[in-house]
Amino acid sequence: MSGLQIDALQIDRAGIAMARLTAHIPRGQVLSVMGPSGSGKSTLLAALIGALPPEFTVTGRVSLNGRAVMGLATQDRRIGLLYQDDVLFPHLSVAQNLGFGLRAGGSKAERMARIDSMLARIGLAGYGPRDPATLSGGQRARVALARTLLAEPEALLLDEPFARLDQALRAQIRELVFALAKDLPVILVTHDPEDARAAGGPVVDPMGSPLAL
Structure with missing residues (x-):
């Protein structure tokens, strides 16, 4: 199956569920995950790229274009991640x-x-x-x-990449991101309903429950 397929993904810490998600995100669709700070949104993205600290437990299955990725190293998953901080190397x-x-x-x-x-x-x-x-x-x-x-990712994760931009610039960069990623499955983490509305796809909380905007 093409796109990003997430089956019964659950992230726990000390026996407490931090995030849960089951979803199929085809190419060209943006799934928005909304919730306040500390609700597990970024934890979910870290699980998808394989960057969670060892105190977290992850169960479930994730495949990308039919390829299982949960057992792979981060660099082999072909999943790109864009943060709210640009993290450019100042010496380059x-x-x-x-x-x-x-x-x-x-x-x-x-x-x-x-x-x-x-x-x-x-x-x-x-x-x-x-x-x-x-x-x-x-x-x-x-x-x-x-x-x-x-880096030619096969899926793109967006961890509040517009949060530090002013409103006019936010809309401009958001439009550019969605245009350039139009052939990829995308997960957008945000606390801003306007971001989710602009994405145009389904909206859930970090526990996978659908949200209405």
Whole structure:
């Protein structure tokens, strides 16, 4: 089955259920997970990429395009994660930051061509040599998104990536993210109903219960 299939996923800590989810997210759909801070939203994403601390217990099955991923290392799952902090490397140029996201293989010229193409797609053509410190918040968010997508993920997780942006910029970056990820299954974690409405897909809480906006 194509897309992201989550079957009876449950994350516990010290015997307490932190998150539960059963869902099928086809390519092109965004599942929004809404809830207040500390409700288990980010814990759910960490479980999906295999980054939970050992005190958590995870049961259930997750497959991506028919491939079981729960037993795989994070880098082998082909699941991208975009945070609310852009986490750009300050000692690298914009192009070098993007190169860090590229999968192995290809000549130097081919890799630079892919970086330049992605910069053009996000509206930052020619910004490769720039120092990340010279970028605006919106530009940094675009670069972080581009780096995530250059890794060629088969699914994308969004951990409140718009939270630090002002309202006008938030809508602009949100539209860009959804447009560039239109062929991927996406899970968006947010506490903002406007984000979930813009995503246009189903909305649940961290325990998997449907929510009405």
